Amino acid sequence: MALTNWPKPMRRMRTVVGWELSAVMARICNGLGIYRCPNREDGGGFYLMLKSINWAS
Template sequence: MQPDWYPAWRDDAFKQLVAKNAQLEKDFRLGHWPRYDYDLTAGKLLFSEQGIVKVVTEVQVAGSTSAKAGYWLWAWANSNMPGELLEDAKRVRSFGEDNGIDELAHPYVTDAGDDLEALGWELAGTMVRVCEALGAYRSPRGAGGGLYLILKSIKWAS
């Protein structure tokens, strides 16, 4: 279930995410650093080159995809995620509950088009829009999935 306005709203959220991520690429070279590391305990995503951290971001976890399982799992429904990194995901869940949007309020989301990466980016874009985040980053995971992180702040490392 979803309200009539939601599909166009979600498409617009994805377009906004593409523009935000393009700006992050331009300003901070995201997507071009040879290495990244995330620390979910500290809520940080670090980009580095030759062992030197260049860019530091604060993150929240949106969710993850799994090709093996065939679905998106919202971070708020994943007991393996640290609670302090779920505040924004919980905001999205509340937004979904308040507006009757099942894919935001239910733990698992499947994709009729069978393109989990596209679904992950679309749902991450929804979270970026609801939470007014700076952008999103996808970290590849085993079994053809990805962990989607929402960027809350970003700066050059000192």
């Protein structure tokens, strides 16, 4: 079953799975953190991994 076709009761679980997979990706790729961009259409999200962080000047 594709992630976009999950029934309504499982949508919260989809968010949890997204965070868990993002954590695994950050650990494997030595990421510094994950940012989740909200998606208003279906309550899902777009996850971005941060590889470097610097102060803006």
